Amino acid sequence: MDSIDTLIIGAGTLGLACAARLARAPQSCLIVEAEQLIGSHTSSRNSEVIHAGIYYAPGSLKAQLCLEGRERLYAWCAQHRVAHRRIGTLLVAVSATERSKIDALAANAQACGVHDLEYIEQARLAELEPAVRGVAALLSPSSGIVDSHAYLQSLLAAAEKQGAQLILQTRVDQLEPGPDGWIVTGRSAGEAFQLKAQRVINAGGLFAQQLAANTQGLQGIPALHLCRGRYFGYSARAPFQHLIYPLPETNTSGLGIHATLDxxxxxxxxxxxxxxxxIDYQVDEQLREPFANAIRRYYPGLDSTRLVPGYSGIRPKLAGPGEPAADFLIQTASDHGLPGLINLFGIESPGLTASLAIAERVAREL
Known part of the structure; x- marks a missing residue:
């Protein structure tokens, strides 16, 4: 039976970030991915936003790792020539009744360690974004956008440069603790395989819980809630220079239908x-008018006939409908009592932004 030092299951942003951090010769590092391409699910189906760290519960992993990851990601993109832009976000109050929400959001951001927000009054908002309707806004200069596909490729290149190996079309079906690590069973290109791994990182994203359920002796597996997010393109010249976010709606599981630029x-x-x-990635054209109604709250000049069904992504949430937002869960041996195994559960937004910080946290736990 073949034996390796580190097995990383899943070649999305998290798995590849962990590989780029952990792959070090002469130790062997193997990345396995069930799909034919890296980043086939959540990693390539998102807004491609580098988040500032405004929305999350102070002291949470999301808050901590977003701030740390944001700076690591900007530095990584500069070093590895990954296309990105720090273009800033405007969080817009569209009515006077929403001013209190802006104040609460600014206080939350301050508690999370985000100290560069600027309060913008209506006249200044109109100067910055004439097409946007609002009575006030918060300007977040640390927000940005990134080419997520180029980022994935840069992580893989860095990992492979350090000796990591990627095998696609390879699914792990079962993990079993052994005397000196883990016995891994699965199928690769249709052929059954078995190998030994000293340590295993489950970065399976939407499929992390499925693998966890087939891990012998593992307890404390959180429930998975699939939450789809759909996008529409706009077949017209972009009317904005910044990312435009409405204020988060009460009792929803997202940040509202916002405007991002590629x-x-x-x-x-x-x-x-x-x-x-x-899992279902369809985007129904009948969503055009509900989207248009939401967008017109802050962009009244929208031409809804130019909205084009785009793509969708699915968040691997740990909270169900109507439940309070759940934090990231980085499950280690101190949680489950199984040495050499780390499970990454519920890594939704800001997972892309936080990916390098998550990889650093994983490295410290191994």
Whole structure:
């Protein structure tokens, strides 16, 4: 039976970030991915936003790792020539009744360690973004956008440079603790395999709980809630220079349908939130008018006929509909009593922003 030092299951942002951090010759590092391409699910189906760290519960892993990860990500992109732009976000109050929400959000950001927000009154907002309707806003200069696909490729290149190996179309079906590590069973390109791994990182994203359920002796597996977010493109010149976010709506599982820009200058709107029983990436054209109604609250000049169904992503949430937002869960041996195994559960937004900080945390726990 083949034996390796580190097995990373999942070649999304988290798995590849962990590989880039952990791969060090002469130790062997193997990344396995069930799909035919890296980053096939949540990692390539998101807003591509580098988050500032405004929204999360102070002291939570999301808050801590977003701030740390944000700075690590900007530095990584500069070093590895990954396309990105620090363009800033405007969080817009569209009515006087929302001013209190701005105050609460600013206080929360301060408690999380975000100290660079600027309060913008209506006249200044109109100067910055003439197309946006609002009575006030918060300007977050630390927010940005990144080419997520180029970022994934840069992580893989860094890992492979240190000796890591990637094998696609390879699914791990079972993990069993052994006397000197883990016995790993699965299928690769249709062929059954078994190997030994001294340490295993379950970075399976949407499939992390499925693997955890097939891990012998593992307890404390959190429930998975699939939450789809759909996006519409806009077949017109982008009317904004910044990312435009409405204030978060009460009792929803997302940040509202916001406007983001890609590095080519095209605007897209989304995501919405919809809980699912099964993975489904469809975007129904009938959503155009509900999207348009939400967007017009802050962009009254929207031409809804130019909204084009785009793509969707699915968040691996640990909280169900109507429940308080759940934190990241980095489950280690101190949690489950199984040495050499780390499970990454519920790594939704700001997972892309926090990915390098999560990888650093994983490295410290091994």
């Amino acid at each position: 590095l080519g200058g095209q605007v897209r709107f989304g995501p919405d939130t919809e809980y699912l029983e099964h």
